Amino acid sequence: MNEVALVFGGKSELLGVLSEPTAEPRQESRPAFLLLNAGTVGRVGPNRLYVKLARSLAARGFPVLRFDFSGVGDSPPRADHLPLDESTVDEVREAVDLLEERGTADRFVLLGICSGGYFALRAACADTRVSGLAMINCSGPLEVTDREIARTLVRHYRRIALHSSFRAKTLRKLLTLDFDRRGVLEAVRTQWTSARPSAGATRPAALDLEADVRTVCRRGVRTLFIHSEGDVGLDYMQLYLGAAIRELSGSGSLQFEVLPRANHVFTLTAHQAQLVESVGRWAVSLVREDV
Amino acid sequence: MIPFFFDPPDEELFGIHHPPAAGGARGWGVVLCGPWGYEALVLHRVLFQLATRLAASGFHVLRFDYFGTGDSAGSVEVGELRRWTRDVSRAADELQARAGVRKICLVGARLGAALAARAGAARGDLDGLVLWDPVLRGKDHIEALHTEHRRMLRTAHVVPEDAGAKSGQTELVGFAFPDRLRQELDRLDLFEIPRLPAREVLLVTSASSRSDAPFRERLEALGARVAHRTFPESGVWRWQEDLGRARVPPQLIEGIVHWIEESAP
Structure with missing residues (x-):
């Protein structure tokens, strides 16, 4: 080569x-x-x-x-x-x-x-x-739209915590609060607010x-x-x-x-x-x- | 910018020559010696900016990759400090030949600073040397790399499958860590540098360390005139999964450029 x-x-x-x-x-x-x-x-x-x-x-x-x-x-x-x-x-x-x-x-x-x-x-x-x-x-x-981000993150955190090779590690992080709490809360909050009828209907x-x-x-x-x-x-x-x-x-x-x-x-x-x-x-x- | 490979086939090193901006070259050629492993990725942008800034100021500048790193030939499994120290010297020779400059200043960051100091001591002909947060003792560096490796294992979505990756024995934060390199690093002690690496030395520290003052004294005992600058940015080389968050410290870059401008004839 x-x-x-x-x-x-x-x-x-x-x-x-x-x-x-x-x-x-x-x-x-x-x-x-x-x-x-x-x-x-x-x-x-x-x-x-x-x-x-x-x-x-x-x-x-x-x-x-x-x-x-x-x-x-x-x-x-x-x-x-x-x-x-x-x-x-x-x-x-x-x-x-x-x-x-x-x-x-x-x-x-x-x-x-x-x-x-x-x-x-x-x-x-x-x-x-x-x-x-x-x-x-x-x-x-x-x-991407806020709603796409939020739905993706919620799915991501759920999969990582419950259905991935990282379950044990994630459990440890949860028990010691060693994770991005703001990120998780923001994802959930955005999904909740963008799911309302008043949310902007931006094309995905x-x-x-x-x-x-x-x-x-x-x-x-x-x-x-x-x-x-x-x-x-x-x-x-x-x-x-x-x-x-x-x-x-x-x-x-x-x-x-x-x-x-x-x-x-x-x-x-x-x-x-x-x-x-x-x-x-x-x-x-x-x-x-x-x- | 002129990218090129130099040295014999199969052992070629990759370099980028930044010629000086129009208006004439200054007397010094500057060779940038980067760190190793993930620190090289994190600081790549900083060294690019530093080279661009120095070239704009009228210097011939060469950036290059050690054997087994970056775009150079070989894999890191064959990386060794003795060879990388020789690579620094080859890069200096290459810049002298390509640019027609006689006087050389080496700028080294982290492990690159240790390699530059060793190369300077071996050559005995350097005109200037900038040591940015140099790795003074290899043992401390290994420990710092292990700390970063553990942080990576804790925070990143990875599950190591073998004991070497888990313990950091065979790899550290993305890069293989061969035994020979570990042994050489373990023995590395810049306080034992045998000869004067350069008459003019700038020691740049972005984080306070108790070793700074004794190391400065050691360089002065060898006959160097040492300037010491500290900058508020600390740990800009720390590992981040998202390299887009890596910071470029402008004060530090300007501080180095200013010292070289003042020191060069």
Whole structure:
């Protein structure tokens, strides 16, 4: 595997590192992966996870570009002040253009943790060169309604306390009052008030999210959702996209996986290894299905 | 900003050169030596801002990743202090070669400060050295990392499946903690630094420590002229699951930039 440092982009100097497989014969048919920032974490990823993912995928024959969106990691902010949900789509397109011009690949898989997963979905909707999508611990759109947040948090706290691997730990926290009491109370309060008829009837963001997921699946984009058991995004997805996920999983368009005992950013190294293995298996399955 | 890899294949280090802003370069090149593990993630933005600010002030600046960390080759399982100290020196050589600067100032944060001090003592040719909350004794650092690990296990939604992860013996807050690194850290004691690391030294502490004054005295006994600044922000490198909450301490950055500007010819 070779790694090269790159600077690209028209509106900002986007900084990235391309991991290129060196195995012979060169596996030209393999798509290239693009790893999108997990929130504000730079391109090495939470706990250097993107470096591990990139090198593992490159060892399986996939070129991988990890890069920083403008204003994140080592990429300076854009001068045009484009909103985040537009600038990220624009910058993914620039990264895809770059790899296409270099002759690295002509098909692309977008992978992102947290908000990176959501931006990957938006970019996949906008670019038909994207043939695969991995959304990891995605908590949904950037802006969701108060009611969506409250329902998600209530479900999350209930699941964590009663139906998760963290039950014993949560019980200890409850007994010692070692938890975010304000957060729990706020979630319950907001759910109560937003359920009243007088509450603002803002359109749930999940409707657009579901439409986007259906769009890419219809287009044949292979889609993978991975959620840690401790991640609040798991509750959002199951609450608001549960039916769609079951339907699309049944038709083979979408794969949904839960990694037990893990948190949002995969802090324990065993969970990092499980994630790398899951993504690697899925990546290889993409190529097998193509053949 | 110019990102690049340097050093031999399979052992390549990743670096980013921040050339000085238009208007001419100052006499010193500045190499930033970051911390290790989760502290490197938390302080990444701070070092980015510091590099940008120094480059705007006319300095050639190099940030880089130690072997097995960040974008550099290797995995942290092969990380060792001796090698990382050598990496600091290689980065300084690289900046001298790329930018044509002769005089070098190292800025180290936390464990990076200890590595910078060791590299300075080994080289004997540094012009300036900034030590931001240096790890003075490795034993204390290991204990602090264990405290953070326990806090993470208590607060995060994780259930460790093996004893090493549970005790912090094999990993600490997201990163493998290999035996060799543990042994080296255990022996690390900056008070035993054998030679003068640099003639001009800035000691920056953001949290009061009883070791600050004795360490300053030790540097002065070796012949250094030491300036000591304290800043109100403390513990900005502490672990947070949401790195979006990591703080950038502007006073601390300005304090370091100001000292380098005054010290550089």
